[in-house]
Amino acid sequence: MNLREVSVIGIGTTPYGLLESQSLKSMAIAACGEAIRDAGIEKRQIQAFYLGNYISGVLMGQETLAPLIAVSLGLNREISSTKVEGACSSASIAFRQGYLLIASGLYDIVLVAGVEKMSTAAKEKITASLSTSIDMETEGQTGLTFPGFWAMIARRHMYEFGTTMEQIGMVAVKNHKNGAKNPRARFRNIITLEDVMTSRLICDPLRLYDCCPTSDGASAAVLCASEKAREFTERPIEIAGSAQATGFPSLSDMGQEVMLPATVIAANQAFEMAGLSRNDIDVVELHDCFSVAEIVDSEDLGFFKKGKGGRAVEQGMTQVDGKLPINPSGGLMCKGHPVGASGLGQIYEVVRQLREEHENQVKGAEIGLTHNAGGTGAVCTVHILRRRSDG
Amino acid sequence: MDETTDRLIAVRCGNCGKLYISPVYVCLQCDQSEFKNVELTGKGRIRTYTTIRVPPLGFEKEAPYDIAVVELEEGVHVTARIIGKNEKLAIGAQVVFVKKEEGAHWFGLTH
């Protein structure tokens, strides 16, 4: 099948954080409105709408979000509006659906968005609803949580490869340093390694600063067939690779506790599709829901050999001015993780990098990668974005 | 699911013999769906572990509590609760099955 080239022509986002006065609708509409204005299109030109969301049903008592938002946004009612769910990958899946519809030739312009509202719910309710992407037939019954899932991966990674808590903590320090400059980030404070290592234990050995904060937020993008993108923008960003793979819904079924196999599969597919190698990537926004996750993900994506991710952080390779800048936005850890929106939040940050207008600009960035690991790595997505060479 | 048992039951594929401790609907190795129950020895070792200090809804009264991935003698892995407040949890530590209650497997450290 011949796929058409697809580009991102508009992006929009709310800041991430505690947006107490904002609703699911108001956040999504703000992000979508900004993306539409940025693209320079008319609403009536949008031919489909895909929305990522994870837990609005459980947390906010609101479902059927996509048409709800489409109507309030004033989209044409002759188009389809669809919500997709894949835990932390929800918005990336929405992005990928838009990509596929345009690549297939069915549509020329699709609006994609992601939204989550978390701050108004009780902490136990949030922990419990986030845990609903753990298999409730098995691990869910033990009282396992996501911090617990990643804590067990951390411990095994340390055991097998000699990764240290200092290396793991350095991820949080780096991401806070980056997020401090990002006006969209929930936290703007610089922290020290000592701050991380003396913060409250959440799930041994992970501490408070090893965990990403729950947040409210929405992000959106307008996708367009590349052949028509120039009608709207001087600086389209092409989607060079888009992949999604299926992993295991529980840690015990993986047979090991140091990698997410679906990340490996999705990364290989995305790189093959793009015809690019790991060395071609200038900037990465990956799924650092916990500090240790950034180390594991960076290995699974193929940037570092398995077991060497901790050392790469220690050597400064993943700093904004390092060999492979990871999460210059501050990542989920510092920017915040409105679960159903985060995937498009990453796309937003990478597009700004490739337009060379980011607060933590990676010099000369032309090719970027985004990655989400949904739930226990059951739904992993990888996208590779590239500045158009003729632009 | 909600009954308590002190026998550790797994299922073995009637066709290829693959062993499962998680619920299984079709054999992932041979695609057949005839299984027979087998009782395991209950002896295993800890592959990794954590202490949950921030529990989800419904587990508030139990926190902090220990969870581990246990590798059983027969080769299968299971995520389980470790009974008690444990100071000697370690990767490789020997554990033995105690009970299955409300869908969760419970093990104890053997001293």
Ligand SMILES: [Zn+2]
């Ligand atoms: Zn079989």
